[in-house]
Amino acid sequence: MGPAVRKRLEILFFTAPALLLFLFFVVWPIIKAVQFSVYRWKGYGPLVDFVGLKNYVSVLQNDVFIDAFKHNIIIAIASILIQLPLGLAIALLLNRKMKGQSALRTIIFVPYVLAEVIASVIWFQLLQPKYGVVDTILATVGLHGPAQGFLGDPKWALATVIFVLTWKYLGLAIILFLAGLQSVPEELYEAAQIDGASWWQVQRRITIPLLGPTIRTWAFLSMIGSLQLFDMVWILTGGGPANSTNTMATFLIIEGTKRSNYGIASAASVILFVVSLVAALLYQRFILSRDNLTSAPGRKKR
Amino acid sequence: MKRTPVLGALALGMSLALLGACSSGGDAEGNDDSTSGGETTITWWHNSNTDPGKGYYEQVAKDFEADNPGVHIEISAMQHEDMVTKLEAAFQSGDTPDIYMERGGGELKDHVAAGITKDISESAKESIDKIGGSVAGWQVDGKTYGLPFSLGVVGFWYNKALWAQAGITEPPATWEDFAADIAKLKTTGASAGFEPISVGAGDKWPAAHYWYYTALRACSESTLQESVKTLDFSDPCFVKAGENLQTILKAEPFNSGFLSTPAQTGATSASGLLATGKVATELQGHWEPGVMQGLTEDGKGLGENTGWFPFPTFPGDKGEATAALGGGDAWAVSNDAPDAAVDFVNYLLSDKVQQGFAEQDMGLPTNPTASQYVKDPALASLLKVRDAAPYVQLYFDTAFGASVGGAMNDEIALLFAGQASPQDIVDATQAAADSEK
Incomplete structure (x- = not known):
């Protein structure tokens, strides 16, 4: 056996289990979802009622789905607009040497470590109208939330979900930015100091540009997470009230498990997949690609 | 690249174990209801997940097991919404519990069309006769697919x-x-x-x-x-x-x-x-x-x-x-369930079990002999309303x-x-x- 063949066999041997699992649990379900999406199907029994692209048409004409798509976009944009400045500010703060630094870092990261479901159940209880902790605290200072509660009022529900999402995921942004800050070389700061740069100038001209790759990667994760958002919304509001917090994922779960329209649910899931894929590819092509280009020459200089 | 034979064998063994784990998972599903060596296992899903209902059903299952040696009943007591979701998944995978709750109407019609639910018109004839007209909601084309054990009104x-x-x-x-x-x-x-x-x-x-x-x-x-x-x-x-x-x-x-x-x-x-x-x-x-x-x-x-x-x-x-x-819940038996499952469903509708069901105030019994045992005055008055209604939609x-x-x-x-x-x-x-x- 030649070494080349042997090496290939080795690669095959070691990747086979992972590949098999991937084929079985990722590729196969995707193929099945596409298959289901062209049938009218109740969820059991044989697939016989072929309807072509009718399910896709009905999903794309459904106002509830269009609104759900808009909610996803709103959440994606709001997450980045809120978490980026907040996360950066806190990361810069925590990057300075001070008392209790590591304790603070831990505390800020705790929400992210909590399971999403548990965090949602806690917030659901806190946000209960009248009897919840939030309303009680507001009442003691003479304020009161919306009459239907933060989660029960269609005008407030989406904003409340975004608030809880920020609470949950801000920790991730901070930790990533902190990690990014560690890789900014100390000499640059020293050089800037010698040149008489102010603290603001240092952050503006050195820290943030050098954090660029980290920020872009984080924004990518945040965007994809927002598009696929499910657990948090499902527990906090179930997509309601009056469909005001539906996301594409809750829409397809409701169509599928609650209404047994598995064909329509599958069509929605394929659309969600395509939307995420296109968003991911565009982001990689136009935004992340810059990092790959700039980092290569940068390494050479050193 | 050098590799010791031991490590190689270990790696091979592990991947085999992985594959084995996958395939044995598949086998287990198929073997679920099988009868081996006179032992029959019946899976039973219900939504009485709080006491006294939960404990009562455990006792009922134990009594049945004692009377029918070799039969083992595996109970899953779930919160109602959870159970509905899990049942949907079970219907899809074809791995339906032997005895489950069927709500009748359009759902039952679909289940029957998909071949999920067993026709028990003959095997449960006695119970059906005893329950009387209430069974109508669980009939499709004149055949009975479920035995309502509680029929209530809102x-x-x-x-x-x-x-x-x-x-x-x-x-x-x-x-x-x-x-x-x-x-x-x-x-x-x-x-x-x-x-x-x-x-x-x-x-x-x-x-x-x-x-x-x-x-x-x-x-x-x-x-x-x-x-x-x-x-x-x-x-x-x-x-x-x-x-x-x-x-x-x-x-x-x-x-x-x-x-x-x-x-x-x-x-x-x-x-x-x-x-x-x-x-x-x-x-x-x-x-x-x-x-x-x-x-x-x-x-x-x-x-x-x-x-x-x-x-x-x-x-x-x-x-x-x-x-x-109103509406109610019926015990239905899945198509591939062992015969003992039908026996157990008949037992669940027996005078004795329905009497206990009534005494624990778990619902409104459909077996007429049990109505008198409903203790809760509110439920008892409900029973009167139900029986006096011209029809229950x-x-x-x-x-x-x-x-x-x-x-x-x-x-x-x-x-x-x-x-x-x-x-x-x-x-x-x-x-x-x-x-x-």
Whole structure:
């Protein structure tokens, strides 16, 4: 056996289990979802009622789905607009040497470590109208939330979900930015100091540009997470009230498990997949690609 | 690259084990119900997940196992919504529990068409004869697929103490009376810290029950039964039903945050609010006392303060004032279940088990010999209402099936949020029904 063949066999041997699992649990379900999406199907029994692209048409004409798509976009944009400045500010703060630094870092990261479901159940209880902790605290200072509660009022529900999402995921942004800050070389700061740069100038001209790759990667994760958002919304509001917090994922779960329209649910899931894929590819092509280009020459200089 | 033979063997062994784990998972599904060496395992799913129901069913299973050596019953007691979701998944995978709860109507029709449910017309003939007419909801084309063990009606459960505190002595019969009572409850509740009515509109179906009932009152029996059969909702009485519901909503009787209130999970759910005295009334099914018992620390629910009255009538109603909305649960056996499963279902409907079922106040027994044992005065009065009703209309969402029922419930929930008109409910239901045809 030649070494080349042997090496290939080795690669095959070691990747086979992972590949098999991937084929079985990722590729196969995707193929099945596409298959289901062209049938009218109740969820059991044989697939016989072929309807072509009718399910896709009905999903794309459904106002509830269009609104759900808009909610996803709103959440994606709001997450980045809120978490980026907040996360950066806190990361810069925590990057300075001070008392209790590591304790603070831990505390800020705790929400992210909590399971999403548990965090949602806690917030659901806190946000209960009248009897919840939030309303009680507001009442003691003479304020009161919306009459239907933060989660029960269609005008407030989406904003409340975004608030809880920020609470949950801000920790991730901070930790990533902190990690990014560690890789900014100390000499640059020293050089800037010698040149008489102010603290603001240092952050503006050195820290943030050098954090660029980290920020872009984080924004990518945040965007994809927002598009696929499910657990948090499902527990906090179930997509309601009056469909005001539906996301594409809750829409397809409701169509599928609650209404047994598995064909329509599958069509929605394929659309969600395509939307995420296109968003991911565009982001990689136009935004992340810059990092790959700039980092290569940068390494050479050193 | 160098590799010791030991490591290689280890790696090979591990990958084999992985593959083995995958395939044995597949095998286990197929072997689930198999009979090996005289041992039969029956899987049984039910939703009595709080005591005393949970403990009672464990005892019943043990008794049956003692009488039938070699039969083992594997119980899964689940919260109702969880069970419904898991059943859907089980139907898809074909790995259906041997005995499960079947709600009848459009759902059962689909299950029968998909070959999931076993025809027990012959093997359960004695039980069917004993139960009598109530079995009709679980028959498709003259064959019986489920044995209803509890058949109840929906109505207003109320806290007698809170109503008395508001100075109300008689439960209302008409909407005018009810509206006056709501006003009184509001005034008293404002200072005493309770609200008139809770509704779990977050789960949608509790809100939908209101529309079902206004439709039941507004539409004549013949119109309703024709609509259920033909899925044609063009009769103006269905729009009237929505308008009557808007009248109720205009009185603003519901708990704050009702749009996101869950039906019956936790102390802040609609049932929890009633059980803990934070609201005075709730429209809910016959299972409510049991749910409330599970939601209070002393396990008593409202105890002797539990009261019940039927849905009121509205001016201009064409329907029967005593007609009831309801439904029940039946034990159904999946197609590939062992014969012992049918025996067990027959046992569950026997005089003895239904008597215990009645004594534990777990529901409204369908075996006529058991009716006398219902202790709970509220349930006993419910039983009288049920037997006196000219007809019991199955919950619309169950009768129409998940697809039409789901579209209808969603639109009713939107009306609760003030974002749909009475006509919208009819249109959405009709559109969903037409896409089924």
